[in-house]
Amino acid sequence: MIIKNKFADSMGAFRVTKVRNQAISEASDSPLLEDEVTLKARKLHQGSLPTTVCDVEEMCAGVKRFTFQFSFIPYFTPGQYLSLRLKIGDSIVSRPYSICSSRSLAKEQHQLQIIVKKADGGFVSSYLVDRLSIGDHVEIEYGLGEFTIDRFRDKPKILAIAGGVGITPFLSMAKSLQESNPHGIEMTILYGCQKESEIVAKKELDALNHDHVRVIYVLADEPSWTGEHGFISTEIIQKYAPKEPYSVFFCGPTAMKYFVIKELSKLKYDIRKIRMESFGGIDISKDTRYPKDLLDKYYKLTIHRGMETLTVDAFVQEPIAVALERAGIKIHTRCRGGVCGICRIKVISGNVYVPEENDGRRDADKKLGYVHCCHAYPMSDLEIKIPIE
Amino acid sequence: MPTAPFKSKYDVIVIGASLAGLSCALELKKHGYDVLVLEQHNLPGGVATSFVRGGVEIEASLHEMIGVGSDLHPLRVRRYFEKLGAKIDWVRIPYCYRFVSGDIDVRIRAGHDGDYSAPSLDIANACGDPDGKLFQKLMDFFALCHKVYQSANSVNTGGKINKLSLYFKHHDFVTVAGYSTKEVFEAFKFPQKVIDILSAYWIYMASPIDELPFTLYGYMIADYFGYGPYIPAHTSHDMAANLEAAAEKQGIQVEFCQKVDKIVVNNCKVQGVRLASGQEIAADFVVSGAYPNTVYSSMIEPKSEVPPIANKTVRAMEVSVSVFSVILLLDASADELGITDYATFYATDGMDTSAIFARGRTDGDWDYITSVCPNVIHKNASPEGTCLYSITYLPGPDAFEDIDLEHYQEYKGRHVADFLDKESKRLGVNLEDHILEIVVETPLTVSHYTGAYHGAIYGYRNMMNNHAVARTLTKGKEYFIDGLAFAGAHQICGDGMAPAFDNGLLGAQDVMAMDAKRKGAKR
Numbered sequence: 001m002i003i004k005n006k007f008a009d010s011m012g013a014f015r016v017t018k019v020r021n022q023a024i025s026e027a028s029d030s031p032l033l034e035d036e037v038t039l040k041a042r043k044l045h046q047g048s049l050p051t052t053v054c055d056v057e058e059m060c061a062g063v064k065r066f067t068f069q070f071s072f073i074p075y076f077t078p079g080q081y082l083s084l085r086l087k088i089g090d091s092i093v094s095r096p097y098s099i100c101s102s103r104s105l106a107k108e109q110h111q112l113q114i115i116v117k118k119a120d121g122g123f124v125s126s127y128l129v130d131r132l133s134i135g136d137h138v139e140i141e142y143g144l145g146e147f148t149i150d151r152f153r154d155k156p157k158i159l160a161i162a163g164g165v166g167i168t169p170f171l172s173m174a175k176s177l178q179e180s181n182p183h184g185i186e187m188t189i190l191y192g193c194q195k196e197s198e199i200v201a202k203k204e205l206d207a208l209n210h211d212h213v214r215v216i217y218v219l220a221d222e223p224s225w226t227g228e229h230g231f232i233s234t235e236i237i238q239k240y241a242p243k244e245p246y247s248v249f250f251c252g253p254t255a256m257k258y259f260v261i262k263e264l265s266k267l268k269y270d271i272r273k274i275r276m277e278s279f280g281g282i283d284i285s286k287d288t289r290y291p292k293d294l295l296d297k298y299y300k301l302t303i304h305r306g307m308e309t310l311t312v313d314a315f316v317q318e319p320i321a322v323a324l325e326r327a328g329i330k331i332h333t334r335c336r337g338g339v340c341g342i343c344r345i346k347v348i349s350g351n352v353y354v355p356e357e358n359d360g361r362r363d364a365d366k367k368l369g370y371v372h373c374c375h376a377y378p379m380s381d382l383e384i385k386i387p388i389e
Numbered sequence: 390m391p392t393a394p395f396k397s398k399y400d401v402i403v404i405g406a407s408l409a410g411l412s413c414a415l416e417l418k419k420h421g422y423d424v425l426v427l428e429q430h431n432l433p434g435g436v437a438t439s440f441v442r443g444g445v446e447i448e449a450s451l452h453e454m455i456g457v458g459s460d461l462h463p464l465r466v467r468r469y470f471e472k473l474g475a476k477i478d479w480v481r482i483p484y485c486y487r488f489v490s491g492d493i494d495v496r497i498r499a500g501h502d503g504d505y506s507a508p509s510l511d512i513a514n515a516c517g518d519p520d521g522k523l524f525q526k527l528m529d530f531f532a533l534c535h536k537v538y539q540s541a542n543s544v545n546t547g548g549k550i551n552k553l554s555l556y557f558k559h560h561d562f563v564t565v566a567g568y569s570t571k572e573v574f575e576a577f578k579f580p581q582k583v584i585d586i587l588s589a590y591w592i593y594m595a596s597p598i599d600e601l602p603f604t605l606y607g608y609m610i611a612d613y614f615g616y617g618p619y620i621p622a623h624t625s626h627d628m629a630a631n632l633e634a635a636a637e638k639q640g641i642q643v644e645f646c647q648k649v650d651k652i653v654v655n656n657c658k659v660q661g662v663r664l665a666s667g668q669e670i671a672a673d674f675v676v677s678g679a680y681p682n683t684v685y686s687s688m689i690e691p692k693s694e695v696p697p698i699a700n701k702t703v704r705a706m707e708v709s710v711s712v713f714s715v716i717l718l719l720d721a722s723a724d725e726l727g728i729t730d731y732a733t734f735y736a737t738d739g740m741d742t743s744a745i746f747a748r749g750r751t752d753g754d755w756d757y758i759t760s761v762c763p764n765v766i767h768k769n770a771s772p773e774g775t776c777l778y779s780i781t782y783l784p785g786p787d788a789f790e791d792i793d794l795e796h797y798q799e800y801k802g803r804h805v806a807d808f809l810d811k812e813s814k815r816l817g818v819n820l821e822d823h824i825l826e827i828v829v830e831t832p833l834t835v836s837h838y839t840g841a842y843h844g845a846i847y848g849y850r851n852m853m854n855n856h857a858v859a860r861t862l863t864k865g866k867e868y869f870i871d872g873l874a875f876a877g878a879h880q881i882c883g884d885g886m887a888p889a890f891d892n893g894l895l896g897a898q899d900v901m902a903m904d905a906k907r908k909g910a911k912r
């Protein structure tokens with residue numbers, strides 16, 4: 001085969017070497033610069049950072065709003081959560097909380113807010129509500145999760161269904177829509193609570209209640225209430241849902257999630273399209289697939305962390321992540337629901353129970369013995385490998 | 390019992406548990422080196438990864454791979470995993486691509502086991518071939534590509550080469566080495582339509598055909614058209630996780646969430662690394678998955694140890710493209726939506742690859758889009774009644790340079806709208822009505838997860854003045870800091886998931902070459 005002529009063809013390797021050497025000799029030897037794209041990516045995703053509590057406000061009994069001060073703009077999309085990490089006693093724990101503040105608060109004041117409800121027997125929420133005060137430092141990783149309005153996927157009409165403290169991501173969305181709403185989104189919030197006194201941020205919600213945002217309170221246990229009563233059922237949804245096609249967002253306790261799914265499916269709503277964020281954890285003692293006779297057992301975890309080996313005891317009803325946290329062993333978590341995958345660890349030997357719902361593992365990980373340790377329960381003594389922190 | 394997480398010293402520290410990093414570590418371990426792999430992310434693979442959305446595992450980057458081949462005629466990547474004892478479920482893609490540009494709309498079948506008649510026939514038929522001459526010419530063209538392919542493979546795995554052995558043993562390889570892809574097309578006197586169809590894969594080399602060395606183009610073409618493109622059924626994370634598991638089984642220490650901040654150098658010699666946490670770990674050699682640009686601009690400590698020639702060499706090369714990808718989970722099956730092809734290249738404004746490439750370095754319009762629907766070849770890629778669909782362009786490194794974070798969402802949105810519009814029109818379905826999940830990947834996404842310089846995914850651009858052959862011939866001269874090697878798309882074999890394994894091997898060979906030199910010097 002001849003491309004141009006025999007001589008030119010045979011000299012190709014020589015030519016390309018020569019032009020490369022020439023390019024190098026002509027290039028400047030001044031120091032190379034860091035690139036803009038990486039610097040921007042770093043600004044968008046800052047990782048886990050120390051922040052200061054700059055405000056604490058009691059919203060109603062056992063519910064407080066915390067404001068955290070950053071030293072730069074913490075970019076996030078309304079609906080996302082942050083993960084808060086702190087040391088309580090010997091334990092190093094983290095928990096997810098939806099950001100409830102607006103975009104402008106982040107942009108102008110460099111602040112993010114969360115609202116925490118003290119949970120029954122809640123380890124972290126009790127600490128936060130009872131103890132956390134102005135001036136305290138907490139480590140925060142923000143801008144997490146996908147519970148956000150997407151202009152391409154979602155309809156401009158949004159039906160938001162909230163239960164209890166599950167109003168928080170919608171508070172952020174509603175406030176941010178009020179500030180800027182280029183895609184003309186209209187949001188109807190059906191907000192379910194037991195009693196009027198439990199409505200979180202009622203004044204703010206009432207103030208938002210015009211133009212693009214509408215809030216309907218549905219109270220289950222408040223006889224004197226003049227608004228809607230009962231649960232957020234098919235009837236209520238039909239009464240208030242937009243007449244045009246709409247997208248459903250749900251945030252609230254796990255039990256309510258199942259109820260709402262059932263009600264929406266009665267309306268022939270494609271339940272695959274519901275965006276869901278549920279706040280509650282899971283209780284494997286109620287999981288019929290988990291062997292009952294193991295429920296009160298403790299097992300030994302042998303933990304490889306780099307070259308180190310540690311051992312701790314683990315209660316079967318708690319995920320491996322909690323056993324580590326109780327022992328003061330740092331483990332990175334975000335969603336704590338099995339989905340985000342940040343807490344991936346390797347199970348070297350032993351049996352683990354992974355609840356099927358929300359098993360967010362990749363196929364290869366299932367095959368090769370990796371688990372998300374916030375969503376994996378020991379069923380025997382275990383040997384695991386965790387990341388060094 | 391050790392109470393520190395790291396040994397005080399390793400033979401080699403590999404930065405990055407990418408396909409290249411892990412295969413480099415495995416190769417070095419095989420030769421008796423004590424290896425530590427440090428990865429900043431919590432997953433292996435680098436860009437070879439997947440994510441889970443709406444309960445569905447979704448490929449993050451891979452469209453198709455060379456180097457796999459059939460069960461009966463396994464190529465090097467398939468053989469590599471077989472040797473590791475890892476079972477990867479490979480799926481063959483029967484058509485190389487559908488190519489749409491102006492009045493051209495063709496599907497080109499992939500050949501089997503080195504037989505090029507199917508693609509030659511499809512291209513000839515699409516362009517009109519009354520006397521069968523075009524078919525024969527295409528067969529000759531692919532035969533040339535195949536020669537280049539065989540030579541490059543033997544050069545790559547054989548290690549030592551010199552100019553003489555090249556000339557005698559690899560005549561065709563030498564013949565085309567000095568030419569661009571366009572020059573070879575012209576030598577074959579192909580009609581423009583044939584050139585347009587044959588050029589469709591240019592985007593996977595991300596250089597316009599008049600700048601793209603034929604050696605590289607021919608290599609890729611020979612594999613895709615002759616043996617067929619493949620994907621792992623369970624996404625590229627299956628490769629990454631199997632390498633990770635194999636590495637640990639072989640006694641390589643692989644640690645995640647460990648960002649290497651600095652490579653410590655003293656007297657032109659690598660001493661080890663310093664982690665973002667401040668911890669220092671000593672090593673005789675460091676293999677960097679981070680781009681040379683990143684290493685020389687911000688990792689070498691002290692900065693005064695960066696040799697000027699390293700800066701010159703890096704500046705003489707151009708960082709290649711990044712990615713802009715819209716990944717969708719749709720609410721109906723591919724059949725229901727009328728999606729019939731795994732991969733489609735759609736040139737929306739003609740096939741002048743130089744013009745397309747130039748526009749790709751600005752913020753738009755981007756007019757060469759690749760769409761992929763894995764469900765067409767792999768029914769279980771997503772649950773019944775859904776399908777995955779991705780729409781991608783590979784913009785140049787400059788396209789995202791000037792955007793400010795305030796307007797990042799808007800900027801993204803504009804391109805997403807454009808992609809959805811173009812593809813909806815081509816497919817005749819409004820994609821927006823069917824979205825269950827949408828994920829948008831940008832250079833910032835890549836940079837966030839992998840730390841890649843400029844969010845680059847393809848290493849350095851393949852150009853006539855940055856030719857893999859030239860880099861191979863001069864590579865011994867480019868060990869600028871004793872003990873520092875590289876393994877990633879920035880290595881000589883460039884972009885792609887199959888070349889990643891070769892790049893890992895090259896990194897390991899560089900370490901061993903430097904080691905031999907040190908030992909020789911001592912003696």
Ligand SMILES: Cc1cc2nc3c(=O)[nH]c(=O)nc-3n(C[C@H](O)[C@H](O)[C@H](O)COP(=O)(O)OP(=O)(O)OC[C@H]3O[C@@H](n4cnc5c(N)ncnc54)[C@H](O)[C@@H]3O)c2cc1C
Pocket residue numbers: 081091092093095096097098099114115116117118119121122123124125126145165168169277278279280281318322325326327335336337
């Ligand atoms: C995306 C998302 C957003 C959320 N947003 C909000 C929000 O806006 N507002 C809100 O109020 N809640 C929110 N939640 C819920 C919140 O994250 C917590 O689940 C809730 O506050 C309860 O946490 P807790 O620690 O108090 O209770 P639990 O998590 O139930 O506390 C008990 C747990 O702590 C463990 N534990 C007990 N003792 C120890 C110890 N010594 N060391 C370590 N572990 C121990 C227990 O084993 C058990 O697992 C959100 C959840 C998610 C997933």
Ligand code: FES
Pocket residue numbers: 332333334335336337338339340341342343344360372373374375
């Ligand atoms: S923290 Fe998200 S999966 Fe465990």
